[in-house]
Amino acid sequence: MNLTNTLHRCLQQTPDKIVTIFRGRRRRYDEFCNRVARLAGALQASGMKTDERVGVLALNSDRYLETCMAVWWGGGVLNPVNIRWSVAEVVYSLDDCDTGILFIDDQFLHMAAGIAKTARRPPVFIYTGEREAPDGMLSYETLIAGHAPVEDARRGYEDLAMIMYTGGTTGFPKGVIQSHRNIWAGCIQRIAETPPIKGGKTLHAAPLFHMAALSRAINQFIAGETHVIIPAFNAREVLDTIEREGITELGLVPTMIQALIDHPDFGTRDLSSVKRLVYGASPIIASVLERTMDLFPGVEFYQSYGLTEAMVVTTNPPESHAEAGRRSGRSLSVGRGLYGTELKIVDEKNDEVPRGIVGEIVICGPSVTRGYWNKPKESADALRNGWLHTGDGAYMDKDGYIFIVDRMKDMIVTGGENxxxxxxxxxxxxxxxxxxxxxxxxxxxxxxxxxxxxxxxxxxxxxxxxxxxxxxxxxxxxxxxxxxxxxxxxxxxxxxxxxxxxxxxxxxxxxxxxxxx
Incomplete structure (x- = not known):
């Protein structure tokens, strides 16, 4: 259960296979692994010790995936930084988990001076863009070229792999602790329910700092398949990329799906390569889902429900999106618990409620975090008697399908009615x-x-x-x-x-x- 063993398998079995495609730049698995091992050596030379936190403030790219793997290869801990944050919020996350190295690309160079000035421990900046590195920053490509490959540290199991800060949609960000075992188990559970498409090309359009997108990338490494990456979601670029690269699988959030199907070019494009569309991260409006399914006939639709603290925990399979599932309303469910994951719906006393009654989703399983970084009270509040309290309000039907109705904090009490x-x-x-x-x-x-x-x-x-x-x-x-x-x-x-x-x-x-x- 370590996240780099996927690369060793691919290097042994499919070294010539294309692993990443980014705006015309293609890399094979043998080349990718060599670059990861060299970058890991460069990170160690730049001060990364075992369990040292390394941040990434960048848009999606092939280098983003190389960086993730290099941090783990060298024995470090990844801190993927939210790309929508202000300087103050970025500095908070860096200070909170004592991040000493920060990868940064062109999109965020304007924030570097503010970060360096206000961070408790000004990070070593590694520039990942396409131009020459700015003064005071290390060059990504120069580091790879100038360092020999190092042996994989082979950290795994309960070793810390990542501190991923919550998006903060309902409160101030908290650093979610994820071990190698947590992430590995969550990915394997997902693969068991949603087998990878053989010879598939997955498009990464959702931001890789987010658990849903990064875990999909790790799944693709485990499967030994190809990643196609665009910097950020743009409906036109998604359509262009599907046509040009023959994308087989899309992973999008509902707002992205709506922008895609509303794009004026949508009806003129050849999207026949798409075999699967996975959606999640927030509720989808029924009318948008129905329209999307009509526009993608023959495509497998999966909905996933998860959270930073536990990765993906349910899936709603294609059969729920077929005609019978749509008539029954089951297409609007987030599905049932993955293999190895237990879910319950409980009341405020932590007693399980009857089927059809709304309560809070609680989860137990191998992907569940062991807590929040430097936040013992919040950790104790969320993790009680081995169960993660999600804060999501839902009910379960007679067959175990979960229907989310709201964040518990977002429930409206009007005139005494919920x-x-x-x-x-x-x-x-x-x-x-x-x-x-x-x-x-x-x-x-x-x-x-x-x-x-x-x-x-x-x-x-x-x-x-x-x-x-x-x-x-x-x-x-x-x-x-x-x-x-x-x-x-x-x-x-x-x-x-x-x-x-x-x-x-x-x-x-x-x-x-x-x-x-």
């Missing part, structure tokens, strides 16, 4: 003028909390607040319908493409002593 935002968002999302929506609770003297909707419309589509309310009244109970509707040109999104409800709520709850009313 309202789950996902149900309201699905109703609003069925209006033909709506491209994207989010539902939050805001303070109300009359109701305690009122259901408030934020809507982004499609192009020049016109719709009024009253029309949205009337549309919802046809689909859900009156008390669930939004009392108010706000129209915006765009949503605040995290680096992983999730809607930041924390930012949407902030203006309404400013000055309140508590975030419930």
């Amino acid at each position: 309202v789950y935002s996902a149900e309201v968002e699905n109703a609003i999302g069925r209006h033909p003028a709506v491209m994207m929506c989010a539902v939050i609770g805001i303070p109300s003297d009359a109701w305690g909390e009122a259901v408030h909707a934020i809507v982004v419309t499609k192009g020049d589509a016109q719709v009024t607040e009253e029309e949205i309310r009337q549309h919802c009244h046809q689909l859900i109970a009156g008390y669930k319908c939004p009392k108010s509707v706000e129209f915006r040109p765009e949503m605040p999104l995290s680096g992983a493409g999730k809607i930041l409800k924390r930012d949407l709520r902030a203006p309404y709850w400013e000055g309140q002593a508590k975030k419930v009313n």
Whole structure:
């Protein structure tokens, strides 16, 4: 159970196979492994000791994957930095886990001076861009060329592999501790449920600092298949890349799926190579899922549910997305627990609730983190009696399928009734003028909390607040319908493409002593 043994297998069995494709640059497994071993030696020479934390602040690239493997090959610990953070947030994560080396690319060079000035321990910067390294930074390619390959440290099992900071959509980031065993087990569990496509090419468009994307990359290394990488999600570049490279598998979050199918070029492209579409990381509006399945006939659809603290823990397979699954509503489930993972739905007393009753998802399994870095109280709150408390509200049907209704913190209590935002968002999302929506609770003297909707419309589509309310009244109970509707040109999104409800709520709850009313 160490993350670099995948490379040894590929080097032995398929050394000539292409491992990474990045904007025309192709590397074979033998070349990739040699570069990883050389970069590991360069990191050791630059101060990386066993368990030393190494950060990466960069867009997706072949070098990002080389860096991850080189850190583990050399015995270090990876700290993938959120690319949407400010300098202060980046410095917080570096300081919190004492990161001494930071890989940085052209996109984030403007932040380097601020990081160096304010970090408790100014990091050694390694420039991963395509130009000459700026003054005071080490050059990625020069380091590889100037160092001999070193032996794999073969760290594994309970050795620390990664500290990945939560996206902070509901609070301040916490450093999630992941061992080699945690990550390896989570990947193998996922492979057991979703076997890799033989000869497949996976497109990495979602950000690799995020657990969902990075674990998919590790799965592809385990399978010995090919990674195709673009720097960041861009609908046109995704379409171009699918056509040019013959992509077989896509992994996207719902906001990306919507942007892809809404792109004006979508209907003109040859997307016949796509065999599988995996989606997750946030809830998907039913109307978007149905439309996507219609536009990708014959493609396997998988939904995955996971979190930084436990990687992927459920999967909803293609049969749930077939006609019978769509009629039954099971296509909107996040699926059942993976092999080796236990899930329960519990109440506030930690007692398991009956099927069909909403409670909190708790998880037990080999991929579950052992806690948060330097945060014993938060670790104790999340991990109780061997179970990870996710904070996600859901119910389980009679066959063990999980249906997520909301973050427990996001549940709206209006007039004494519980309202789950996902149900309201699905109703609003069925209006033909709506491209994207989010539902939050805001303070109300009359109701305690009122259901408030934020809507982004499609192009020049016109719709009024009253029309949205009337549309919802046809689909859900009156008390669930939004009392108010706000129209915006765009949503605040995290680096992983999730809607930041924390930012949407902030203006309404400013000055309140508590975030419930």
